Amino acid sequence: xxxxxxxxxxxxxxxxxxxxxxxxxxxxxxxxxxxxxxxxxxxxxxxxxxxxxxxxxxxxxxxxxxxxxxxxxxxxxxxxxxxxxxxxxxxxxxxxxxxxxxxxxxxxxxxxxxxxxxxxxxxxxxxxxxxxxxxxxxxxxxxxxxxxxxxxxxxxxxxxxxxxxxxxxxxxxxxxxxxxxxxxxxxxxxxxxxxxxxxxxxxxxxxxxxxxxxxxxxxxxxxxxxxxxxxxxxxxxxxxxxxxxxxxxxxxxxxxxxxxxxxxxxxxxxxxxxxxxxxxxxxxxxxxxxxxxxxxxxxxxxx
Amino acid sequence: xxxxxxxxxxxxxxxxxxxxxxxxxxxxxxxxxxxxxxxxxxxxxxxxxxxxxxxxxxxxxxxxxxxxxxxxxxxxxxxxxxxxxxxxxxxxxxxxxxxxxxxxxxxxxxxxxxxxxxxxxxxxxxxxxxxxxxxxxxxxxxxxxxxxxxxxxxxxxxxxxxxxxxxxxxxxxxxxxxxxxxxxxxxxxxxxxxxxxxxxxxxxxxxxxxxxxxxxxxxxxxxxxxxxxxxxxxxxxxxxxxxxxxxxxxxxxxxxxxxxxxxxxxxxxxxxxxxxxxxxxxxxxxxxxxxxxxxxxxxxxxxxxxxxxxxxxxxxxxxxxxxxxxxxxxxxxxxxxxxxxxxxxxxxxxxxxxxxxxxxxxxxxxxxxxxxxxxxxxxxxxxxxxxxxxxxxxxxxxxxxxxxxxxxxxxxxxxxxxxxxxxxxxxxxxxxxxxxxxxxxxxxxxxxxxxxxxxxxxx
Numbered sequence: 001x002x003x004x005x006x007x008x009x010x011x012x013x014x015x016x017x018x019x020x021x022x023x024x025x026x027x028x029x030x031x032x033x034x035x036x037x038x039x040x041x042x043x044x045x046x047x048x049x050x051x052x053x054x055x056x057x058x059x060x061x062x063x064x065x066x067x068x069x070x071x072x073x074x075x076x077x078x079x080x081x082x083x084x085x086x087x088x089x090x091x092x093x094x095x096x097x098x099x100x101x102x103x104x105x106x107x108x109x110x111x112x113x114x115x116x117x118x119x120x121x122x123x124x125x126x127x128x129x130x131x132x133x134x135x136x137x138x139x140x141x142x143x144x145x146x147x148x149x150x151x152x153x154x155x156x157x158x159x160x161x162x163x164x165x166x167x168x169x170x171x172x173x174x175x176x177x178x179x180x181x182x183x184x185x186x187x188x189x190x191x192x193x194x195x196x197x198x199x200x201x202x203x204x205x206x207x208x209x210x211x212x213x214x215x216x217x218x219x220x221x222x223x224x225x226x227x228x229x230x231x232x233x234x235x236x237x238x239x240x241x242x243x244x245x246x247x248x249x250x251x252x253x254x255x256x257x258x259x260x261x262x263x264x265x266x267x268x269x270x271x272x273x274x275x276x277x278x279x280x281x282x283x284x285x286x287x288x289x290x291x292x293x294x295x296x297x298x299x300x301x302x303x
Numbered sequence: 304x305x306x307x308x309x310x311x312x313x314x315x316x317x318x319x320x321x322x323x324x325x326x327x328x329x330x331x332x333x334x335x336x337x338x339x340x341x342x343x344x345x346x347x348x349x350x351x352x353x354x355x356x357x358x359x360x361x362x363x364x365x366x367x368x369x370x371x372x373x374x375x376x377x378x379x380x381x382x383x384x385x386x387x388x389x390x391x392x393x394x395x396x397x398x399x400x401x402x403x404x405x406x407x408x409x410x411x412x413x414x415x416x417x418x419x420x421x422x423x424x425x426x427x428x429x430x431x432x433x434x435x436x437x438x439x440x441x442x443x444x445x446x447x448x449x450x451x452x453x454x455x456x457x458x459x460x461x462x463x464x465x466x467x468x469x470x471x472x473x474x475x476x477x478x479x480x481x482x483x484x485x486x487x488x489x490x491x492x493x494x495x496x497x498x499x500x501x502x503x504x505x506x507x508x509x510x511x512x513x514x515x516x517x518x519x520x521x522x523x524x525x526x527x528x529x530x531x532x533x534x535x536x537x538x539x540x541x542x543x544x545x546x547x548x549x550x551x552x553x554x555x556x557x558x559x560x561x562x563x564x565x566x567x568x569x570x571x572x573x574x575x576x577x578x579x580x581x582x583x584x585x586x587x588x589x590x591x592x593x594x595x596x597x598x599x600x601x602x603x604x605x606x607x608x609x610x611x612x613x614x615x616x617x618x619x620x621x622x623x624x625x626x627x628x629x630x631x632x633x634x635x636x637x638x639x640x641x642x643x644x645x646x647x648x649x650x651x652x653x654x655x656x657x658x659x660x661x662x663x664x665x666x667x668x669x670x671x672x673x674x675x676x677x678x679x680x681x682x683x684x685x686x687x688x689x690x691x692x693x694x695x696x697x698x699x700x701x702x703x704x705x706x707x708x709x710x711x712x713x714x715x716x717x718x719x720x721x722x723x724x725x726x727x728x729x730x731x732x733x734x735x736x737x738x739x740x741x742x743x744x745x746x747x748x749x750x751x752x753x754x755x756x757x758x759x760x761x762x
Contacts, residue, residue, distance in 0.1 A: 053412065054415075054434050137583065138581060141583065156577060156581045158583050159576075159577040159580035161740075245726070246732075247580050247736070248736055248737070263412065264408075264721045265725065
């Protein structure tokens, strides 16, 4: 019995040996717990309070959520955020696929074009590009100068509530590079013999695209859809720098309101509640996308 | 694996407990705040705090941090003054942190809350009541009065920075809004700069017919319009906008003020909000139409005039205007502390921080370098230095003199509350934007403004 104890490793040693791998992700784990999990939980708790940075907490309850769903401005901002997401995501996906499809052909200097089209994805979220975007679309900007050169009348892009959201959306669509690269990789993976067989059968290019290309790249379409949807609902830089949410609140996306409540008004309880509403919306939409997979996403390993 | 799950569950439980504990702490702080802010308790707390002494200056190497916002010339002057201070006090290293105003308050407010703000901070006047209503964020300057010479300031100036019975900041200068005119554009229109409301109305028409639709004698954004309206109302009715924490105007009276603002738009005196937004400029001084003289006037803080003047294209002259005597029977308009300097309550080096402030705000050498970069100094010693050495910006000095000679009303600290002044969802932006875009009638806008201001005043 005694010799058994000597030869067998202790429980602690066994535990260490079994969980040795966690040591390698310890830094990430600590970061996750402090910077992700803790804010995640604490913001949920704060969302049920009137936590103000400098006045503390005086009340607990559902008042923040009640205000969100009864305040016209907040609901309007939510509507604008939905419009923004439903404009930018499909447009961006279609545009990215279109360019990827063209760049999939063996044309001269294709690598240069691939790089050139990818660059906006790297630059698009930057402050400098947002400032440039504003300069392009101001009343005396380059876009109106071109319109006027062709005899047209300048458009009040930044000051007309009907156009301002379009300008913000366009900046997002312009950053199609990352989605394009994924589509390009997917297009490369479509077997050529399928196209050859279809050509022999007399299928047109359009028919080949919709009957072969699109079904085979649906997993990437799905991935792009979910990631782009999440990003669109969290958009902040564009409206913050270009329009500051104006004119007349036409570009006041939900994230902008959250920022204002948190860092301008210091109402952390309300900001937390709004962040949670946004989280639930994105989660529900992602869930719908995941559940709908079986109807339109084709995985090669499926029977 | 089961063990690991237990560990993870434990950590998650602790995280949740920690968040609840954090909430508990906040609540406790609130209770203390409330107690401290109220009546006799506040007086006792203040008395107790005032008795506390701070550590004397150390001969050991010390590093302190200072923060401020402003334009390039202010940055340069302050950095030069800091360098000169460090040469005189070789054991003190000063680390500056500065930037533009845009977004500055957002980052500073969280730093104040987290206790990570620099030792010395340039603060806006209303920050004292917004962030340190109980005196917990900023140091009572009375505690360092051996190092910082408070006698250089009038009691009335110091009173403006006294909250919860503590002198929480040192006011640097006073400021108010006044008209500035681009004389060159007015000359191009063949008229002199306006000295009355009647002349201003006439200038609108003249600009339109002689110079073109793009030319306006005055430009005013949403917040500018609010201040201009208050100036008008105070001139007409002779009472402050807010008095004793209550809105002093009826919705009918406010409607008169809004009609006045709309009349400026209707008579081509000011561009519509849509026109200004369409210019795509971050602020009026960065607006190309201001730079080339198409917008030929502003109603601006006297301490901000320099940046508007330096933004003008070559060959244009900006002059300080006069208050309009035909606006009403009274001298409307208000002055406020333009900005102040405060020492963080949790600083480890209060005496060294006070030494730095003494150098920047009172010392002949430091104030000569700083000159009028933060307006006309309230410090008697600084004013004496700047005047004797002719260091004051003549335009700032002229404007400041006119403002302080004219205005008779005080400004309530809540006037600049984020819920009112915030862009885009502040009440001022909503009211004046909605009015300009024809979304609100004057009556509707007056009601929204009155309700919004009252809600903020009632907390």
